[in-house]
Amino acid sequence: MLLRTAIAGTALLLGAVTLLQGAQAETAAEKALVDRSVAMTPGGPWPAGDQVGMANTLGPGTWLRCAAEMSADGAKSYELSHVRSNDMPMSPFGVPLKYEYRPTVGIPGTKHAFNxxxxxSGEPGAQGTQLDALGHFAYLGEAWSGEGDFPADxxxxxxxxxxxxxxxxxxxxxxKxxxxxxxxxxxTAVLLDAQAFIGGGKALEPGQIVSRADIETMLEAEGLAWRGILPGxxxxxxxxxxxxxDDAEKAKDYYFMGPGLxxxxxxxxxxxxxxxxxxxxPFTDPVAAGQLQGKANAPQKGDEGLPFAIHHQNLAVNGLHQIQNARLxxxxxxxxxxxxxxxxxxRSEGASGSPVRPVAIGAPKG
Incomplete structure (x- = not known):
């Protein structure tokens, strides 16, 4: 009996050591891949005449990390965009998008039928899940009073x-x-679940800000602190x-307020x-209830002439791209x-934005 107990205990210990070694090897392999990918990723400064900003980081380094995610055990694909329709929430900053569906028709003398x-009407690049071009936003040296012609020059x-x-x-x-x-x-994409780790399971409130400290908290909670946010x-x-x-009642105020970065x-x-x-x-920026109607101030203190400070900083200063209305x-x-x-x-020539259909491939951790 004692011998059997000792043998069983030894087996459990050896199993635990094997599992630990496997976990360490996996972590070491992940770290080696990350280190290799970062070494392959451009870090700036960007070339003269640059028009793509942080997209300069893309290439073999980011593709290497992608390959590992796509080939992970249990990996699945996820749609990160909403279905586009005449009934979806519409941005007040763009002309509402309206599709017209034509009747089924045919070609004389053939068996074909097509739709x-x-x-x-509408601005496809400003409605639904969409990406902003860097040329979407610019800035003036001083705030425009609203009187006279806008000084676009x-x-x-x-x-x-x-x-x-x-x-x-x-x-x-x-x-340009x-x-x-x-x-x-x-x-590679890093998903930070603010609803779970900042909101305690509840959706964030209108005007609520996701801070740098929040990002670091979420990285820690998700076991990604060792990795952090990587270039690209x-x-x-x-x-x-x-x-x-997708909630008909709640969608009515979707575009008039919201949490943000x-x-x-x-x-x-x-x-x-x-x-x-x-x-x-809808905005990347946080927007307080009543802000768009002039009844509340922007949630973030800063330059009073830049109420959409995140749009300004991302697009006009840092060249960091952004997508609105992601399905996460x-x-x-x-x-x-x-x-x-x-x-x-x-690839719409000279457009300030574009509809997008982002797709993520990764393995569930839950």
Whole structure:
């Protein structure tokens, strides 16, 4: 009996050691892959005449990390965009999108029948799940009073480009910094679940700010502190606000307020050279209830002339891309903290944004 007990105890000990060694080997392998990928990733400064900002980080280094995520045991694909329709929530900053569906028609003398549709009105790159081009935002030297003509000629864009270089013709396309310059974004994504780890399981409130400290807290909670945010990462932040998208009643105020990224968090992501940030919210910026109606101040203190400070800092200063209205609920439910994400904006010449269909491939941790 004593001998059998000793043998069983030894077997358990050996099993535990084997498991520990396996875990250490996996961690060592992950760290080696991360170190190798970072060594392969450009860190700046970016070349003269740059028009892609943090997308300069993309390439073999980020693809290497992607390959590991796609080949992980149990990996699944996740849709990160909402279905586009005439009934989806619409941004008040863009013309509502309206599709017209044509009747089924045929070709005389053939057996063919086919269908089609067209966009009757709206700004596809400003509605639904969409990506902002760096040329979407610029800034003036001082706040415009609202009187007289808007002084567009005084605008400055990412990289110091001036209005005359970017959009000399008021009715013309962007000549620089248009969405056609954005390369295919194929890289690792880090999902930070603010609803779970900051909101205690509840969706964040309108105007609530996700700070740098919050990002560090979430990385720790998800076991990613050793890795952090790597150059070329896409950072996805699940706030829970996106749950309103598919709720007919709650969707009515989806576009009029919401939680968002803090200024120190945006600067932190730029320091880490993240390529893109996306929240399940309409603005990336936090917007307080009543702010858009002039009844409340912007949640973040800063330059009073820049109420959308995150748009300004990401697009016009740091060249950090952003997607609005991401669909992150399924990814968060499965605790897919890291994944390979693929984002392909349309190559619309001179456009300030594009509809996108981001797809993530990763293994559930839950």
């Amino acid at each position: 089609g549709e067209q966009v009757l 005084a605008a400055t864009y990412y990289g110091g480009y001036k209005q005359a270089e970017v959009k000399p013709d008021p009715a013309g396309p962007l000549l 910094l248009g969405v056609e310059n954005v390369p295919p974004i194929v890289t 990462d896409v950072v996805l932040i699940h706030t829970g606000w996106g749950e309103r998208w 803090g200024f120190d968090a945006a600067e932190y992501l730029a320091e880490r050279k993240a390529v893109l940030v996306s929240l399940d919210n 609920g399924a990814l968060a439910a499965d605790k897919v903290w890291t994944s390979c994400v693929m984002i392909l904006p349309l």
